[in-house]
Amino acid sequence: MKPPSVRAVARSYRTERGLTGLVGALALLAGASALVVGAGLLGQGRARRPVLDPVAVDVITSWPVTSRLVAIGVGLLFLLAGVRLALRALRPERHPNLDLTDDLTVTSGALAEAIAADAERVDGVDRAKVTVVGDKDQPALRLSLWLVDGCDVKAVWRELDDPVLSRARESLGVASLPTAVRVEMGAAKRTRVR
Structure with missing residues (x-):
């Protein structure tokens, strides 16, 4: 672990920038794939099908409690990660007297x-x-x-x-x-x- 003075000099927003870039790239890919599928470039049949595959819908409906618990758990993990990153980004920098x-x-x-x-x-x-x-x-x-x-x-x-x-x-x-x-x-x- 680096000493505090070296961490202070080298404080970087690499994590925040990386996470923002990753979320932006994923959103861009999701939007581009939705446009490609919706425009029918992968076939008209795929464009008319629902977004969630029928097999996945069958699994979710056959295990409703487990599906809800998994969704709540994933949502809580995302919430905790977001709060942690927000607190890290907003942490004030120390300026010693x-x-x-x-x-x-x-x-x-x-x-x-x-x-x-x-x-x-x-x-x-x-x-x-x-x-x-x-x-x-x-x-x-x-x-x-x-x-x-x-x-x-x-x-x-x-x-x-x-x-x-x-x-x-x-x-x-x-x-x-x-x-x-x-x-x-x-x-x-x-x-x-x-």
């Missing part, structure tokens, strides 16, 4: 702004956005950098790794600080059209 003394606390927003301001001083960085996530004991960073077009990415990374992230580790009081870095190149200043 830094307790300097009993009376003095620095918020995660202030920490993020300080680290972002420090990163923006690096040559080649046009803009930076930082989010502090994880626990107080094991914080992590999400760092988004918008670089100036034509800058030396290796030089930016060296300068970012040594002074900026080492100062962040010192101020957070941790030996290691997992950081997810997102880089966007050619971030020119936006001009407003009038």
Whole structure:
């Protein structure tokens, strides 16, 4: 199992996206097959037949209690899975504050702004956005950098790794600080059209 700080940096919506994609693909296939059968492309006899096969109807009518229990069980499983995924997707992300003394606390927003301001001083960085996530004991960073077009990415990374992230580790009081870095190149200043 991954430590909380690594999970916080790498938090992904892969499960939600995968499940949404799967449900969408199944709905698309069901709709396409209904159109193909309904249009009579598989034969006019199949288009006139009921959706549920007569053999399946006979089994359901011969075992009514079992069929109802199975349907209720499957419905409850779908309900529990849906509630679990909804709660997981809606779970708030933790942003730890830094307790300097009993009376003095620095918020995660202030920490993020300080680290972002420090990163923006690096040559080649046009803009930076930082989010502090994880626990107080094991914080992590999400760092988004918008670089100036034509800058030396290796030089930016060296300068970012040594002074900026080492100062962040010192101020957070941790030996290691997992950081997810997102880089966007050619971030020119936006001009407003009038």
